[in-house]
Amino acid sequence: MDQFKDKVAVVTGGGSGIGRALVLALAREGARVVLADVDEAAMDGVAREARGLGVEALTVRTDVSDLGQVQALAERAWQAFGGVHVLCNNAGVALWGGLERATHRDWQWAIGVNLWGVIHGVETFVPRMIAAGEPGHVVNTASMAGLIASQGLGVYNTTKYAVVGLSETLAKDLKPYRIGVSVLCPMGVETRIRESERSRPAALRNERGPAGAEVELIGRYLAPDVVAGMVLDAVRRNELYVITHDEGLEPLRRRFERMQQSIANRKKA
Numbered sequence: 001m002d003q004f005k006d007k008v009a010v011v012t013g014g015g016s017g018i019g020r021a022l023v024l025a026l027a028r029e030g031a032r033v034v035l036a037d038v039d040e041a042a043m044d045g046v047a048r049e050a051r052g053l054g055v056e057a058l059t060v061r062t063d064v065s066d067l068g069q070v071q072a073l074a075e076r077a078w079q080a081f082g083g084v085h086v087l088c089n090n091a092g093v094a095l096w097g098g099l100e101r102a103t104h105r106d107w108q109w110a111i112g113v114n115l116w117g118v119i120h121g122v123e124t125f126v127p128r129m130i131a132a133g134e135p136g137h138v139v140n141t142a143s144m145a146g147l148i149a150s151q152g153l154g155v156y157n158t159t160k161y162a163v164v165g166l167s168e169t170l171a172k173d174l175k176p177y178r179i180g181v182s183v184l185c186p187m188g189v190e191t192r193i194r195e196s197e198r199s200r201p202a203a204l205r206n207e208r209g210p211a212g213a214e215v216e217l218i219g220r221y222l223a224p225d226v227v228a229g230m231v232l233d234a235v236r237r238n239e240l241y242v243i244t245h246d247e248g249l250e251p252l253r254r255r256f257e258r259m260q261q262s263i264a265n266r267k268k269a
């Protein structure tokens with residue numbers, strides 16, 4: 001897709017941070033936007049900002065971990081605008097603490113939002129986008145934590161590695177349909193991600209409180225607007241990876257070298 005004017009874009013987690021920046025960047029390009037978030041007040045504020053940019057904006061309260069709610073979101077988007085061209089599966093939550101201490105509720109919450117949320121978006125929207133026969137794009141927000149493991153971030157790492165894998169395969173699967181796929185892999189971005197516990201459902205809260213101390217993510221903290229700009233450029237160029245931080249190169253190279261070393265060691269043995 002090389003332009004967004006009059007296209008329809010759905011952004012999950014559109015009420016804050018990277019999602020908000022994606023909504024506004026798409027609105028500046030003239031796209032009609034659909035915001036899906038559990039935080040209705042935040043989402044309404046962002047929708048007002050989008051309308052201020054001269055585009056139509058729809059808000060649909062959606063918990064992306066619930067398939068029925070994502071299906072209802074798609075229904076509303078199609079009813080309101082007759083189609084969806086850009087799907088940003090962006091809603092996500094972070095949690096910290098060693099895997100040896102992770103609770104079942106931690107796993108359920110993180111996998112529910114970060115992985116099932118993306119799966120629900122794909123299974124609900126993609127077949128309808130294909131049926132519409134128009135060019136489109138799916139943007140999945142993973143993280144550099146989907147490519148590099150960090151001690152104390154294991155539950156989050158698990159969900160984000162899965163989102164990277166899903167996106168890499170989806171790009172191959174959707175090639176025949178003129179639907180591109182990008183996977184966003186940032187390091188630090190200035191958002192409310194560190195306050196993710198605010199959206200954890202009561203039923204999935206740990207009795208002993210949050211799982212553990214935060215580990216420092218490597219890299220600079222970028223402004224969400226800068227990241228959203230990189231995403232739109234990647235969509236225009238139909239690029240799979242959106243690696244936002246130059247600092248990512250070194251840990252990625254080390255990971256690859258360790259794999260290369262495994263092959264070399266085996267050959268030596």
Ligand SMILES: NC(=O)c1ccc[n+]([C@@H]2O[C@H](COP(=O)([O-])OP(=O)(O)OC[C@H]3O[C@@H](n4cnc5c(N)ncnc54)[C@H](O)[C@@H]3O)[C@@H](O)[C@H]2O)c1
Nearest residue numbers: 013015016017018038063064091092143188189191192193
């Ligand atoms: N900020 C970073 O440093 C960073 C780095 C790498 C990846 N990410 C990823 O970026 C994405 C956006 O996060 P952010 O940094 O903007 O954080 P944020 O907390 O500012 O925004 C996340 C939004 O998702 C919403 N949300 C949470 N649970 C939801 C659910 N079940 N259903 C629907 N919406 C839900 C929240 O209400 C919030 O509006 C996430 O997938 C996150 O993992 C963030």
